[in-house]
Amino acid sequence: MQIKIGFGNMTKGNSRLTTRNRVRGVIPGKQSERENNEARINEILAELDKLIGLKNVKELAREICAYVKIQQKRLQEGLMAGPVVLHMVFKGNPGTGKSTVARIIGRLFKELGILSSGHLVEVERADLVGEYIGHTAQKAREQLRKSLGGVLFIDEAYSLARGGEKDFGREAIDVLVKGMEDHRNNLILILAGYREEMEYFLETNPGLRSRFPIHLDFPDYTVTELLEIAQLMLSERQYQLTEEARRELEKILRREVIFGHRFNGNARMVRNIIERAIRRQAVRLVGRANLTREDLLTITQEDLARLGLGSETLSLGTGVFQPEIPLPGNLRICYNNHR
Ligand SMILES: Nc1ncnc2c1ncn2[C@@H]1O[C@H](COP(=O)(O)OP(=O)(O)OP(=O)(O)O)[C@@H](O)[C@H]1O
Ligand SMILES: [Mg+2]
Numbered sequence: 001m002q003i004k005i006g007f008g009n010m011t012k013g014n015s016r017l018t019t020r021n022r023v024r025g026v027i028p029g030k031q032s033e034r035e036n037n038e039a040r041i042n043e044i045l046a047e048l049d050k051l052i053g054l055k056n057v058k059e060l061a062r063e064i065c066a067y068v069k070i071q072q073k074r075l076q077e078g079l080m081a082g083p084v085v086l087h088m089v090f091k092g093n094p095g096t097g098k099s100t101v102a103r104i105i106g107r108l109f110k111e112l113g114i115l116s117s118g119h120l121v122e123v124e125r126a127d128l129v130g131e132y133i134g135h136t137a138q139k140a141r142e143q144l145r146k147s148l149g150g151v152l153f154i155d156e157a158y159s160l161a162r163g164g165e166k167d168f169g170r171e172a173i174d175v176l177v178k179g180m181e182d183h184r185n186n187l188i189l190i191l192a193g194y195r196e197e198m199e200y201f202l203e204t205n206p207g208l209r210s211r212f213p214i215h216l217d218f219p220d221y222t223v224t225e226l227l228e229i230a231q232l233m234l235s236e237r238q239y240q241l242t243e244e245a246r247r248e249l250e251k252i253l254r255r256e257v258i259f260g261h262r263f264n265g266n267a268r269m270v271r272n273i274i275e276r277a278i279r280r281q282a283v284r285l286v287g288r289a290n291l292t293r294e295d296l297l298t299i300t301q302e303d304l305a306r307l308g309l310g311s312e313t314l315s316l317g318t319g320v321f322q323p324e325i326p327l328p329g330n331l332r333i334c335y336n337n338h339r
């Protein structure tokens with residue numbers, strides 16, 4: 001786990017600094033307004049806390065909240081305060097919660113007064129890179145414009161450096177770097193992608209690394225965490241598992257983790273399994289008369305049977321697998337995933 005926060009140059013506290021422009025995160029207003037705002041911040045933090053795992057993300061959110069509040073108090077006392085630099089790099093495999101966290105962070109930063117609207121614009125290479133001279137700058141500027149006041153989230157960001165010196169991806173990087181400087185008071189850039197690729201990307205673009213002081217790791221979920229995610233998703237949809245169904249799901253998830261964790265889509269895989277089971281439950285129930293509330297709530301083992309990536313094609317016998325055992329680094333098994 002790695003959390004680093006960089007702070008911009010400190011500004012000397014005096015009467016001219018009491019505007020929101022000078023120090024982001026300073027929210028003026030009446031007492032009742034501030035209380036409402038505090039309540040919304042707590043709601044967003046509670047939403048973040050509900051996510052399974054992601055301890056480092058939760059810690060970071062609290063650090064930033066505390067920092068912003070203390071800056072407000074320092075300003076009130078005429079002390080030095082500095083703008084906080086919050087551009088981030090998210091490193092992790094598909095389905096580890098990167099987009100979900102980016103969305104929550106945008107909303108949190110809005111309530112903290114760091115961003116004016118807090119919306120998320122999620123883009124990939126094709127949204128930023130054009131096909132002829134001048135096209136890239138136009139496309140990248142358009143995405144920056146759409147993101148103003150919020151978060152510009154670039155998925156598989158390393159692909160911008162994919163094509164070598166002559167590729168238009170480089171031009172997109174230059175436009176983004178300029179954009180993040182020009183709009184540093186009202187735009188947060190998040191670069192996301194696989195850990196190794198992002199490391200390589202930042203190593204080969206040293207100018208970029210220093211501009212992204214916050215690096216967050218999104219590790220693959222363990223079987224225990226995947227099960228908790230499943231339970232959370234089910235309860236949010238007002239469904240519940242029978243004990244047999246829970247055991248069946250655990251069996252499926254163990255298999256998925258053993259066979260190709262990096263590729264299996266983590267929490268997204270869980271969501272797909274859950275949604276499939278819910279459709280199966282509907283088919284099981286649809287022709288029946290006299291359905292009870294309990295029937296409608298309950299997912300049974302039958303609804304989950306033979307779901308999961310490898311489970312229809314692989315026979316694993318009765319091997320007992322420890323969920324937290326890491327996979328050998330070179331284990332690469334690819335098959336259709338659930339997307
Ligand atoms: N820690 C978690 N707790 C509960 N639900 C989660 C968690 N992480 C992810 N999810 C859920 O899993 C699904 C996939 O998550 P998300 O889209 O954020 O992943 P991602 O890292 O952005 O994936 P990708 O790289 O493929 O875009 C979403 O429905 C999300 O709500
Ligand atoms: Mg995503």
